Amino acid sequence: MNRILTTIRKSKEMNILLVLIVISIIISIFNGSFLTMGNLLDVVKSNIVLAIMSMGMLLVLLTGGIDVSIASVISAVTVVVGQFMVHVSSNIVLVFIVGVLAGSLMGLINGLLIAKLKIPPIVATLGTMSIIFGVVLYLTNGTWITGIPQNFIDFGRVTIGKFNVAGSDQPTGIPIQFLFLVLAAALTWFILKYTVIGRGIYAIGGNKESAERIGINSDNLTLFVYVYEGFLIGLAGVVHTSIMRQVDPNAFIGFELQVIAAVVLGGASVLGGYGSVFGTLVGVSLFCVINNGLILMHIPVYWQKIVVGVVLITSISVDVIQKRMQEKKNVRVDIDENIQRFARTSVSKEVKTQA
Amino acid sequence: MEQNTQQTVENEKKGLRKLFGKFHLETKELVLLWIFLGIFILMSIISPGRFLSVYNLQSMAYQFPEFGILALSMMVIIVTGGINLSITYSATLASILGAVVMVSMNKAGAPELASVLVGVFIIIVASLVTGAVNGLIVAHIGIVPMLATLGTMTLFEGISLNITKGGAISGFPNMFQWFGNSSIIGIPVPLFIFVLVIIATYFILQRSTFGAKVYMIGCNPTATRFSGINVKKTLFLLYVYSGLLTGLAGLVMASRYNSAKESYGYTYLLQSVSAAVLGGTDISGGFGKVFGTVISVLILQVISSGLNIFGVNRFITDVIMGMILILVLTINFINNKREEKALVTKKIVTA
Numbered sequence: 001m002n003r004i005l006t007t008i009r010k011s012k013e014m015n016i017l018l019v020l021i022v023i024s025i026i027i028s029i030f031n032g033s034f035l036t037m038g039n040l041l042d043v044v045k046s047n048i049v050l051a052i053m054s055m056g057m058l059l060v061l062l063t064g065g066i067d068v069s070i071a072s073v074i075s076a077v078t079v080v081v082g083q084f085m086v087h088v089s090s091n092i093v094l095v096f097i098v099g100v101l102a103g104s105l106m107g108l109i110n111g112l113l114i115a116k117l118k119i120p121p122i123v124a125t126l127g128t129m130s131i132i133f134g135v136v137l138y139l140t141n142g143t144w145i146t147g148i149p150q151n152f153i154d155f156g157r158v159t160i161g162k163f164n165v166a167g168s169d170q171p172t173g174i175p176i177q178f179l180f181l182v183l184a185a186a187l188t189w190f191i192l193k194y195t196v197i198g199r200g201i202y203a204i205g206g207n208k209e210s211a212e213r214i215g216i217n218s219d220n221l222t223l224f225v226y227v228y229e230g231f232l233i234g235l236a237g238v239v240h241t242s243i244m245r246q247v248d249p250n251a252f253i254g255f256e257l258q259v260i261a262a263v264v265l266g267g268a269s270v271l272g273g274y275g276s277v278f279g280t281l282v283g284v285s286l287f288c289v290i291n292n293g294l295i296l297m298h299i300p301v302y303w304q305k306i307v308v309g310v311v312l313i314t315s316i317s318v319d320v321i322q323k324r325m326q327e328k329k330n331v332r333v334d335i336d337e338n339i340q341r342f343a344r345t346s347v348s349k350e351v352k353t354q355a
Numbered sequence: 356m357e358q359n360t361q362q363t364v365e366n367e368k369k370g371l372r373k374l375f376g377k378f379h380l381e382t383k384e385l386v387l388l389w390i391f392l393g394i395f396i397l398m399s400i401i402s403p404g405r406f407l408s409v410y411n412l413q414s415m416a417y418q419f420p421e422f423g424i425l426a427l428s429m430m431v432i433i434v435t436g437g438i439n440l441s442i443t444y445s446a447t448l449a450s451i452l453g454a455v456v457m458v459s460m461n462k463a464g465a466p467e468l469a470s471v472l473v474g475v476f477i478i479i480v481a482s483l484v485t486g487a488v489n490g491l492i493v494a495h496i497g498i499v500p501m502l503a504t505l506g507t508m509t510l511f512e513g514i515s516l517n518i519t520k521g522g523a524i525s526g527f528p529n530m531f532q533w534f535g536n537s538s539i540i541g542i543p544v545p546l547f548i549f550v551l552v553i554i555a556t557y558f559i560l561q562r563s564t565f566g567a568k569v570y571m572i573g574c575n576p577t578a579t580r581f582s583g584i585n586v587k588k589t590l591f592l593l594y595v596y597s598g599l600l601t602g603l604a605g606l607v608m609a610s611r612y613n614s615a616k617e618s619y620g621y622t623y624l625l626q627s628v629s630a631a632v633l634g635g636t637d638i639s640g641g642f643g644k645v646f647g648t649v650i651s652v653l654i655l656q657v658i659s660s661g662l663n664i665f666g667v668n669r670f671i672t673d674v675i676m677g678m679i680l681i682l683v684l685t686i687n688f689i690n691n692k693r694e695e696k697a698l699v700t701k702k703i704v705t706a
Contacts, residue, residue, distance in 0.1 A: 066501070068625070119684045120638040122438070126625050127684075130677030138670035257440075257505060270499050302520060305513025313506035317496050324497065 012267045012319065013279040019315070020286045027293035034296050037163070041172060045243065047288040048177045049074075050255075051281065052236040054263045055188040056229030058280045061263060062192075062205045063225050064272025065114065065121035069129035070233055070259060071252040073106045076136045077237030082145035082247035090149035100234035106132065107230015108223075115222040129256075136249050145247035156242030177239045184232055189277040197224060205272030261312055262287040267319070286311075383635040387650040394654060398661040405664050413543070417535070419656040420549035421607045421620065423649060426627040427556050428600035430648045431593055433631050434560070435573045436640025437493065437500030439597055442627065443620045444511035445485040446605035451515050453478035453606070454524040454615035457531065467528040474531065478606050479599065485511060486598015487591070494590035515617035525614035535610030545607045552600060557645045559596065569593055573640030629680050630655055 028034045053070055060067045080102045085095055106128070113124040159173030192198035203211035204218045212218050241247060260270075266283020268275025290311060294304050399407040425442050432439040457474030461467070485507070492503040518524075537544050560566040568589045571579040580586045609615045628638075633651035636643030655676065662672045 113681060117685050117688050119681065119688065123628070123632050123638055123684060124681065126628060127677040127681040129625070130629075130680070131674045134670040134673030134675075134677065138668050138674070257508075261505060261509070264502055264505075270501055300517075302513065302517040305509050305516060307513070309506050309508070309510030309513055312509065313492060313498070313503065316498050316502055316506070317492070320497050 013276065013282060015318075016265065016267055016279060016282045016286060016315070020282055020289060023286070023293065024289055027289070027296060031293075031296040034293065038172070039292070039296070041174070043288050043292045044178060045175050047284065048175075048181045048243070049236045049240045050259060050262060050288070051181050051284045052184045052232055052239065053259050054266075054280050054284050055184050055277065056232035057259050057263045058266075058268055058275050058277065059188065059192075059201060059225045060121070060229055061260075061268045061270055062201050062272060062275050063222055064205045064208070064270075065222070065225070066260070066270065067110065067125045067226070067229060068122060068256045069106075069110060069125040069132060070229070071255040072129045072132035072136065073103060073230060073233045074237045074240065074255070075249050075252045076106065076132050077102050077234050078241050078247045078251075079136055079140055079145065079249055081238055081241050082148065085149055085152055085241075086145060086147055090152050092152065092155050095152065096235070096238050099238035100231055103230040103232070103234020103237060104227050105230065107227045107233070110230070111223040111226030114226060115219040140249045142249055144249075148241065148245050148247075152242065153245050156245060175243075177243055180235055180239050184235060185277055185281060188232075191228075192277060197221065201225060202273055205274070207273075258287075261308070265312065265315055384644055384647045384650065387634065387647055387654065391650050391654045391657065394657050394661070398657060398664075402661075402664055406661055411660065411664065415656055415660050416543045416546050417611065418660070419652060420543075420545035421604045421611070422623050422626065422630075422656070423549050423652040424552050424600050424604040424607070425620065425623045426630040426648055426652050427552060427645065428597045428604070429627040430631040430634070430636050430643055430645070431556065431560060431569070431600075432500065432597050433628070433636050433638060434569055434640060434643045435500075435590060435593060436576075438504065438628070438638075439489065439594070440501065440504040440624065441485070441489060441508040441511055442597070442601045442604075443624045444508050444515065444617065445482060445489075445598055446601040446608065447615065447617045447619050448485060448511040448515045448605075449478045449481035449602045450605035450609035450615045450619075451518050451524060451617065452481045454527065454609060455518060457528065458524060458526045461526065461528045467530045470528050471530045474527075475534075475606060478609075479602050482598045482600075482602020482605065483595055484598070485601070486595040489598065490591035490594030493594060494587045512617055519615070519617060523614040523616035527609075527613060531610055532613060533610070535607050535612075545611070548603060548607060552603060553645060553649055556600075560645055565589065565592070570641060573637075573642070575641075626655065626676075629676065633680060633683055 024034070033039055053074065057067060057070065077099050081095055081099045084098045089095075110125055110128055113119045113128070114121050117124075119127075155176070158176040160176060160179070161173040163173065192201065200211065200216045200218075200221045203214070203216055204221055208218055240251075244251075262284045263275070263280050264270065264283070265286055266275070266280040268280060268283075287308070290307060291304060294307060299307075405411060425446065428442050429439055453474040453476075456477050457470050460470035460473060489504055489507055492498050492507065493500050496503075498506075534544055534548070539547060560569060568579070568584050571582075571584065572586055572589060576586055604620070605615075608619050612619060630651045631643065631648050632638055633654070634644070634647030634649070636648060658675065658679070659672055662675065663669075667675075
C-alpha cells in the first residue's frame with residue numbers, strides 16, 4: 001500500500017513537472033527571449049512573494065483548512081514594516097523581526113479562532129480578512145508609504161554573484177530576496193519531512209479523528225500551522241517591501257486566490273493530507289511561467305485569466321479522473337481477493353463437513 | 356422531582372416549537388429576527404429623522420435585493436457542503452453577454468421592447484449555462500467545489516474581460532431600467548424579484564423532495580448515493596439553479612447601474628458567505644434555512660446603511676461586519692458546548 005502511495009505521489013508531481021517543461025518549450029519556440037537568464041531572473045524576482053506565501057498556504061491546506069485572510073495579513077505587514085522604517089528605525093534585522101512578529105501575531109489570531117473556538121477555517125479567516133483589511137485601509141486611507149530609508153533600498157538591490165546578461169549592459173545576479181525563498185522552502189520541507197510536527201500535520205489532514213486517537217494534539221498543531229503561516233507572510237511582507245521599495249495597502253486585493261490556485265496546481269489537496277513542498281514549488285513555477293509566457297507570446301492581457309482558469313480546471317480534472325481510475329483498479333483487486341478468500345473458506349468448510 | 360421540572364420545561368419548549376413550526380421558523384431564525392428588529396429599532400431611535408426616513412428605507416429596498424439574491428445562490432450550494440466562488444463573475448458575465456446583444460440591437464434600431472426581451476433572455480440563458488458548467492465540473496467530474504468554482508471564477512472573469520476590454524458596457528434602451536429602478540405599487544421591482552426568488556428557493560429547498568435530497572447530500576453524499584438517490588443529477592440541477600439566481604442578480608445590477616462590467620458586485624462574494632453562515636447555514640453542509648439567510652442579509656444591510664448614515668468610515672463598517680461574523684460563530688460554539696454538557700448531565704440523570 002505504501003509503495004502504491006509513493007508511486008502515485010511521485011507520478012503526480014512528475015506530471016506537473018512534465019506540464020511545466022512542455023509549456024516552457026512551447027513558449028520558448030514562440031519567443032526566444034523566454035529562456036534567457038534575464039527573463040528567468042525577472043520571473044523569479046516578481047514571484048518570490050507568491051512562492052513564500054504558498055509555502056504557508058501548503059501547510060494550511062495539508063491540515064484540511066484554508067486561509068483567505070493572507071492578502072489582508074501581508075498588506076498589514078507591509079504597512080507596519082513601512083511605518084516602522086519611516087518613523088522608528090531602518091535597521092534591517094529589526095525590520096525583519098517586526099515584520100515576522102506582526103505576521104505571526106495575525107496568524108495566532110486566526111489559529112486561536114480555528115483551533116480553540118472551532119470556527120470553520122474559511123469563515124474565521126473571512127472574518128479576520130474583513131477586520132484586518134478594514135483596519136489597514138482605515139488607518140492608511142489607502143495612501144502609499146514612500147520614502148523608504150536608503151539603507152533598506154540598498155539591501156533590496158543586493159545580488160548574489162555577478163554575470164552578464166544578453167541584452168543588458170549591467171551585470172546582474174541572483175536577487176538577495178531569492179535567499180529567503182530558499183530559506184522558507186527548506187524550513188517548510190524540513191518541518192514536513194523530518195519533524196513530529198510535520199508528520200502530525202499530514203496525519204490530521206488525512207483523518208483528524210484517527211490522528212487524535214493516536215495521541216496527536218490537533219488543536220496545538222493547527223495553532224502552530226497558522227502561526228507558522230503568519231510568520232512566512234511576515235517574511236514575505238518584508239521581502240515584498242524590499243522589492244517594491246514602497247508600500248501600497250491595496251496591492252494585494254484578490255491575491256489570496258492566486259496563492260491558493262498556485263498551491264493547488266502543485267498537487268496539494270484542499271481536503272487535506274496531501275501535498276509537498278516540491279510539488280508546490282513546481283505549481284508556483286507553472287503558474288508564473290504561464291503568466292510570463294502569455295505576455296511574451298503577445299497574447300492580450302484579457303486572455304490570461306481564461307488560460308489560467310482553463311489550466312486550473314483541466315489539471316485538477318485530470319488528477320481527479322486519474323485517481324478515480326486508480327480507485328476502480330483497487331476495488332477490483334479487493335473483490336478478487338475476497339472471492340478467493342471466500343472460495344478458500346468454503347472449500348475448507350466442505351473439507352470439515354466431509355471429515 | 357428534578358426530572359419532572361425538566362420535562363415540563365421540555366414540553367413547553369416543544370409547544371413553542373410547534374407554534375413556530377407552523378411558520379417554519381426555528382429558534383435560530385427567531386433569534387436572528389429579534390436581532391434584526393433590535394438593530395432596526397436601535398437605529399431608528401438613534402437617528403429617527405434619517406434612518407427611519409422614507410428616502411432611506413426606499414434606498415435600502417433598492418440596494419439589498421441584488422445582494423440577497425446572490426446570498427441565496429451561495430446558500431443553496433453551501434447546504435450541499437460546497438461553495439460557489441464564481442457567483443459574482445457568473446452574474447456579471449451573463450449581464451455583459453445580454454448587454455452586448457441589447458446594445459447592438461438598440462443601435463441597429465430594433466424596437467426597445469424587443470431588444471430588452473432578447474437581452475433578458477440571453478442573460479437568463481447565459482446564467483443557466485454558467486451554472487451548468489459549474490455543475491458539470493463539480494457533479495460529473497467530481498472536483499472539490501471550492502477549486503472548481505475558483506477555476507470557473509477566473510474563467511468567467513477572463514471571458515468578461517475579453518468582451519469588455521476592461522471597460523463598462525452602456526447604452527441600454529431606457530426600458531431596461533425598469534428592472535432596477537422602478538416600482539410597482541410602491542414596491543421596488545428589485546425587491547419584487549427578490550421576494551419571488553425567496554419563495555421559489557423556499558419551495559425548492561424546504562418543501563420538495565428535491566430539497567430533501569439536497570440536504571441529504573450535504574449531510575453525507577456517500578450514504579445518499581447508497582440510498583438510491585442520483586447525487587450527480589441533484590447536484591448538477593442545484594448548480595444550474597444557483598447559476599440562474601446569479602443571472603437574476605446580474606440583471607438587477609446591470610439595470611440599477613445602467614451598465615455592465617465584470618467587477619460589479621465583487622465585494623458581495625465573501626459577504627454572501629457571511630450572510631449564509633450568519634443565517635445559520637452550516638459551512639460543512641446539511642443545515643440551513645432560506646429565511647435565516649434572508650434575515651441575515653437584512654441585518655447586514657441595516658447595519659451598513661445605519662453606520663453609513665451615522666457617518667462611520669466605510670472601512671470601520673468592514674471591521675464591524677467581520678467582528679459580527681466571528682462573534683456569532685463564537686456564541687454558536689459556546690452554545691454547542693453548553694448543549695453538549697446538558698446532554699451529558701441528562702444522560703447521567705436518566706442513568
